[in-house]
Amino acid sequence: MNVSAAVALSAFLFFGSSGDKPHLSELHIALEGRRVEASFELIDGFTEELFERIQTGLASGFTFQFILSRDQKLGFENKLDSSTLEVTAMYNAVTREYLVNYKQDGKLIDSRIAHDREELEGAMTRFSDLTVFHLGDFKSNKRISVRARAELGSKTTLLIIPTRIKTDWVRSRRFRPPEGQP
Amino acid sequence: MSLRKQVEQRRKDTRWIVGGLAVLLAALTGMYYLTQRSQDLPSELVTNRVLLFVLSYINLTLILAILFVLLRNLFKLVIERHNRILGSKFKTKLVATYIGLSLIPVLLLFAYGSRMMRGWIDRSFDQPAWQQAAQGFSVSEGLLDQLVKYRTHDTRFALRQIESLDSLDTRRSPDLQRLLHRLLEDLGLDSLAVYDRTSYVLGVVDPLSGLNKVPEPGEGILMQAMRKAPAMRNAQALRDANAMREAQVMRMVGVGGGEELMLTALAGEERQDASLPVVVAGSLLDKEIATERRQFIQAHQEFRQLEVSKEDIEAGYVLNFLMVALLILLASSWAGLYLARRITVPIQALAEATKQISEGDLDVQVDVDADDELGILIHSFNSMTAELQRNKELLEESNLELVTSNLRLAEERVVIAAVLQNVDAGVISVDEESFVLTCNGAALHMLGQKGVDVVGMPVDEAWSDPERQKLAQLFHQEPGASGRISQPLRLLLGGAWKIFEAKVTTMRAPQGQVSGRVMVLEELTELVKAQQMAAWSDAARRIAHEIKNPLTPIKLSAERLLKKHQAQDEDLGQVLEEGVEIITREVETMKGMVDEFSRFARMPQPVPTEVELGSLIDETLSLYHDIKPGVAVEARVEKEAHNAWLDGEQIKRALINLLDNAVEATEAPGTVAVCASKSNGNLRIRVEDNGRGIPPEEKGKLFLPHFSTKRRGTGLGLAIVHRIVSDHHGTIHADDNKPKGTVFTITLPQQ
Numbered sequence: 019m020n021v022s023a024a025v026a027l028s029a030f031l032f033f034g035s036s037g038d039k040p041h042l043s044e045l046h047i048a049l050e051g052r053r054v055e056a057s058f059e060l061i062d063g064f065t066e067e068l069f070e071r072i073q074t075g076l077a078s079g080f081t082f083q084f085i086l087s088r089d090q091k092l093g094f095e096n097k098l099d100s101s102t103l104e105v106t107a108m109y110n111a112v113t114r115e116y117l118v119n120y121k122q123d124g125k126l127i128d129s130r131i132a133h134d135r136e137e138l139e140g141a142m143t144r145f146s147d148l149t150v151f152h153l154g155d156f157k158s159n160k161r162i163s164v165r166a167r168a169e170l171g172s173k174t175t176l177l178i179i180p181t182r183i184k185t186d187w188v189r190s191r192r193f194r195p196p197e198g199q200p
Numbered sequence: 201m202s203l204r205k206q207v208e209q210r211r212k213d214t215r216w217i218v219g220g221l222a223v224l225l226a227a228l229t230g231m232y233y234l235t236q237r238s239q240d241l242p243s244e245l246v247t248n249r250v251l252l253f254v255l256s257y258i259n260l261t262l263i264l265a266i267l268f269v270l271l272r273n274l275f276k277l278v279i280e281r282h283n284r285i286l287g288s289k290f291k292t293k294l295v296a297t298y299i300g301l302s303l304i305p306v307l308l309l310f311a312y313g314s315r316m317m318r319g320w321i322d323r324s325f326d327q328p329a330w331q332q333a334a335q336g337f338s339v340s341e342g343l344l345d346q347l348v349k350y351r352t353h354d355t356r357f358a359l360r361q362i363e364s365l366d367s368l369d370t371r372r373s374p375d376l377q378r379l380l381h382r383l384l385e386d387l388g389l390d391s392l393a394v395y396d397r398t399s400y401v402l403g404v405v406d407p408l409s410g411l412n413k414v415p416e417p418g419e420g421i422l423m424q425a426m427r428k429a430p431a432m433r434n435a436q437a438l439r440d441a442n443a444m445r446e447a448q449v450m451r452m453v454g455v456g457g458g459e460e461l462m463l464t465a466l467a468g469e470e471r472q473d474a475s476l477p478v479v480v481a482g483s484l485l486d487k488e489i490a491t492e493r494r495q496f497i498q499a500h501q502e503f504r505q506l507e508v509s510k511e512d513i514e515a516g517y518v519l520n521f522l523m524v525a526l527l528i529l530l531a532s533s534w535a536g537l538y539l540a541r542r543i544t545v546p547i548q549a550l551a552e553a554t555k556q557i558s559e560g561d562l563d564v565q566v567d568v569d570a571d572d573e574l575g576i577l578i579h580s581f582n583s584m585t586a587e588l589q590r591n592k593e594l595l596e597e598s599n600l601e602l603v604t605s606n607l608r609l610a611e612e613r614v615v616i617a618a619v620l621q622n623v624d625a626g627v628i629s630v631d632e633e634s635f636v637l638t639c640n641g642a643a644l645h646m647l648g649q650k651g652v653d654v655v656g657m658p659v660d661e662a663w664s665d666p667e668r669q670k671l672a673q674l675f676h677q678e679p680g681a682s683g684r685i686s687q688p689l690r691l692l693l694g695g696a697w698k699i700f701e702a703k704v705t706t707m708r709a710p711q712g713q714v715s716g717r718v719m720v721l722e723e724l725t726e727l728v729k730a731q732q733m734a735a736w737s738d739a740a741r742r743i744a745h746e747i748k749n750p751l752t753p754i755k756l757s758a759e760r761l762l763k764k765h766q767a768q769d770e771d772l773g774q775v776l777e778e779g780v781e782i783i784t785r786e787v788e789t790m791k792g793m794v795d796e797f798s799r800f801a802r803m804p805q806p807v808p809t810e811v812e813l814g815s816l817i818d819e820t821l822s823l824y825h826d827i828k829p830g831v832a833v834e835a836r837v838e839k840e841a842h843n844a845w846l847d848g849e850q851i852k853r854a855l856i857n858l859l860d861n862a863v864e865a866t867e868a869p870g871t872v873a874v875c876a877s878k879s880n881g882n883l884r885i886r887v888e889d890n891g892r893g894i895p896p897e898e899k900g901k902l903f904l905p906h907f908s909t910k911r912r913g914t915g916l917g918l919a920i921v922h923r924i925v926s927d928h929h930g931t932i933h934a935d936d937n938k939p940k941g942t943v944f945t946i947t948l949p950q951q
Contacts, residue, residue, distance in 0.1 A: 067508075074504035111497040112460070113452045133424050133449075172253075174515040180253050 038062045040170055040185050047164055047190040054151040056084065056190070060143040060168050063185070068171075069135060072107050072116065079106035079118075079142060081169040084150045088162050089192065098162065101150055105142050107132075118142060122150075153195050161192035225261045229254065255519035262526035269530070270299065273537050286555060287548035294540040302532030310525040314518050321514055330503045337500035340493045344462075347483070348450045351464040354387040355481040356432075362394055363468045368401050368475050380404045390461065391415055391482030396475045398422045409484055415453055417463050417480045425449045425465035425478050432466060453482075460490040546574040550581055562589040626721035629707070632714050634659045634675055646700065646723050647671075648693050667691045670929075673949075674704050675717055677880055683708075688724070688931060699724045731904070738904070746793055750786030757782045796916055803920065806847035806927045813837060813844040813883075817874050820855045830868020833859070841876035844883050845950050850924045851885075857917040858887040858944050865891030865942070883948045890941035899934055 040063040048055045063080060071078045082103040087095040104121040116132040118141045132138035150164065170183040273295055280288035361379055362368075368376070376394065384392045384404050393403030393414050403414030431447035451463040461482045468477040485493070506513065546568045556564045564585055566578045620627050626643025630636050639654045647654075647668060654662045659672040670689055679685045685704040690697055701722040709715045757779035764772040814837040824833045855874065862872045866889045875886040894902065894909075901907045903922035908915035921944075925932045930948035937943045 070504075071508045074508050075501040076505050076508065111501055112494055114450065131418075131420050133420060174511055180256055180515065 040065075040168070040183070042166060042168060042185050042188040045164065045166055045188045045190040047193060048147065049193065049196055050147075050149075052153040052156075052196060053149045054086065054153065054164060055147040056150045056164060056166065057146045057148070058166060058188070059145070060185070063168060063170055064139040064143050069138075072109050072138070073111075075109055075111060077106050077108045078171070079104065080171075081105075082145075082166055083169065084164055084166045086151045086162060086164050088158060088160050098156065099151055103145075103148065103150070107138060107142055116141075156195055157197075158195055161194050163190050163192045165189040225258070225265075229257065255516065255523060259519055259522050259526055262523065262530055266526060266530050269534055269537065285548070286551035287544055290547060291540060291544040294544055295537060298535075298537065298540050302529060302535075306525050306529040306532065310522060313521055313525075317517050317521060318514055321510065321517065325507060325510065333496065333499035333503055336496040340496045344493065347462065348448055348464060351389075351462065351481055351483055352448050352450075352466065354389065355464045355466045355479050358383045358387065358389075358392060358481060359466045359468050359477065359479040362477055362479060363471075367473060368394060368396050368471075368477055376402055377404065387481070388483075389481050390484045391480075393417070393480045393482075395422055395478040395480065397426065397478065401477075403480075405482075410457075410459075411455065411461075411482075411484075415455065415461055415463065415482055417451060417453070417465060421449055421451045421463060421465045421480065422467075422478050425467040425480075426476065429467040429469075452485075455484070458487045458491060460485045542570070543574065546570045546578055550578065553581065553585070557585060557588070562592050624722075626719075626723075628654075628671075628719040628721065629716055630659055630675055630719075631716040636662050637716065643721055646698070646721055667693060671702065671719070671721075673881075674702055674719065677704070679704060679706050679717075690926065690929065697725070699728045738907075743793070743797065747790060750790045754783045754786050803850075803923060803927075806850050806924065808845050808847055808928070811844050811846055811848040811851075812842060813846075813876055813885075814842045816848055816852055817855070817876060820852050820859065821874060823856070824859055824863055824872070828863055828866075828868065831863055831866050831870045831872060833863070833872045834874075836873055836875040838877045840878040841883060844876075844878075844948070846883070846928060846948055847924075850927070854921040854924045854946070855885075855887070857921050860917065862887055862889035862891065862942070865889060865893075867891065878950070881950055883950050885946040885948070887944045887946075888937050888941065890937060890939075893936060893940055894934060894942050902934055903932070 041061055043059040043061055046057040048057070060080065060082075068078055082105070084101045084103070085097055086099040086101075087097050089095065101123050105118065106121070107116050107118045109116050114133070116138045118130045118132055118138065119126060120128040120130075130141050132141050150166075165187045167187045168185045170185070172180050172182045175181050277288065277292050277295060281292060361383060362376070365376060365379065380392050380394065380402060381404050383389070384406055389406070390409035391403065391405045391411055391414055394401040398419050400414075405411040405414055428447050428449055449465040451465070453461045453463055455461045461484050463480050463482050465478060465480045468479075470476045546566070549566045549568045553564045553566045562585060565582050568578060569575075570578055620638070620640040621642075623640070624642055626646045627638070627640045628636065628643050629638045635658055636654050636656060639649075639651060644651055644654065647663075649662075659675050660669075663669055663672045668691065670691060674685060674687060674689075677685055683706040685702075687702050687704075689700040689702050691700065692698075701724050703720045703722075705718050705720075706714055707716045707718055761772075761776055761779045764775045769775070814835070817835045817837055821833045821835055859872065859874070866872055870890050872887070872889045875888065877884050898907075898909065903918050904915075907918070922932055925946055925948070928948050930946060932944060932946045935943045935945065
């Protein structure tokens, strides 16, 4: 095997094929008072492998990362805040139920029970009006935006090299923070 | 930089490297943990993956450390080889050997070990226990599904019965409770409840089941039943087992005591009064069956968890093994490099020190700590250099002393040369092989030669002519016990006779061996002439005196005769006779005296021939037998001396003169002996007596003409003897005999 073939094989193993690549759908942002609510869907992220893993009883799921930033000139951004949403599913094989926990910035905010795969996938990948930031007393004339990505876990490359699987960042539309007192 | 500083620097480097690696490892680990904490992932999610990441970071750190150590040493080796530092080639070989010895086995072990480990993991998933657990799980879940299917049918039957009622309102439909009790009994259920959508309507429990109330199914199962109602109807129509399984709504609820209640729910169609019946049927599972099922589920899930984590497990094991292998590799390569350094540093130091010594710097010491054979070598090397340094200092001191001595000797030599050049005596030195070393100006002047013709030449070549050969012969003579030879020489040089007194002294080295000889040559020609003049003057005086002595009686006799004749005494005749007799006798005396001088004056040059010396001595001694009563004469002639090269008549005359004196001086009883012997090419004749001897003050004048201790002697006897011996180129001297008497020794050179 020559060097170029080895490099190509390594790249294939590392990046995998480009088809059905997990990604986030369009990130919709709505302002509810000074709360920033996000609606989005993780597409092609709930894989058979993940479901199999959940079926074994292992706690598995995703971590969504959100960054609130303000536009700057020359393409630089000014990071204002960040948050994470961890969605973890655990299967109870005795009761044949899936417990889905939601933690935002490390705090449990919700738990749901799913009874089948479809319900579980929806609970783990589809989010509507999820409060991701609270603007508080933040004031700015400049527009702000939210970008998000999902971390789908990790895999091992070349047998021993662990690597994280992440989607690309998606950015919401730009919006101005609401005026007035919080 | 000194060797010690270099070694200390290396030690410092090692400590820095160890500290640096430790800090790097800690920093990477801490950084990774901080990263994880910042993401704040749930521990149950990240634990295994965190382990993998930690292991991979540790391995990465170890790989970097190994690469750093190896590349650092390789870089240093390349630099050292480029700079041609002593010992770099040896160090390269040693480092390559150590790294190879540590790298190759560890890599082979890792490759083989990781392959074995993966094989072992694969085999561990094929264990019969796992398979049995999977089969048990499959059977239990299959049975449960079958039970669910039956209960679903029962529930469906119950739903149809309930749907046949006019209303779900218990007030308008009092038969509902009876129906539920009948269904409960007929279908063998443990509980049965009716809901209008999610609102509880009515439920019953089997009093024998142990349930004390209708179990709460939860809103989820009701919602799910309503959601799956169409699917259930389709599945029923299709009689598809999979669709049926998908459409079924079942829940397992723990009721305490280890028992589980299986709830199956089915939703009917919306009724005219907008109600929607949902029936939930409950069946208790036996405690043992529930427990067995849980165990099967637990075992199967554990296996499945391992199975889905197989890749991670393999990676974890391989990473662990890789970490151990890298640690071994790092330790072994580091140890190899350390050992290589432990060997090469002293050798390098020794090589550098040797180079400094070869450049003349003996004040070098190898200051490297080593407690093995290299330490012994270094200690020996340092001792050797110290000894060399001491010897060098001693040599320099000796050289300084030698230079001083040489200067002093040179000065002394100049003084001696000046003295030798300015002394009147000739001084000639030869080495032990008779080569002329020095010959001062006085000697060259005496011998009429130039320095270039003499100095550096063998004595036989320097003095090859017959006259000067006498000098060479003196150097060849054995000096005897005294180490000295003293001999007069009479040489015909430049047509004139020159008389020398030659004294040869043997030079000996401090160890006693002969290192050469020195001849001191003193010219006596003028002195001898003066002595001869004085002697002749004395002789003339004595002759005059001797002649005057007979003249007085002659004169007195003549005057007496004249008076008697004038007086015409009658005794004139008698007086005349007496006077003539006296005059005649005195004239005869004077004539004898004149004849003696005449003979002395006319003595011819000797004509040497081969002579039987023994016969000559016997013949001479025969004249003295019985000449003096009580005095014996005898001859002792050695066999080698029977034949001699000499003028027989002249030697016989010399012997007669010596024997006359000896016999005359010896009183009876006494002995006079003539001895003859040969040695070193010389004939030696000794005339010994045990007479009265010669006073020391007279020995110097014995051979002067007209010197005599006898009252009536002419004083020419010993002078004639000396003349004869000299004409034979020999010597004569008188010594005291022991215990008394005199010994005259004649030495005559033989051809």
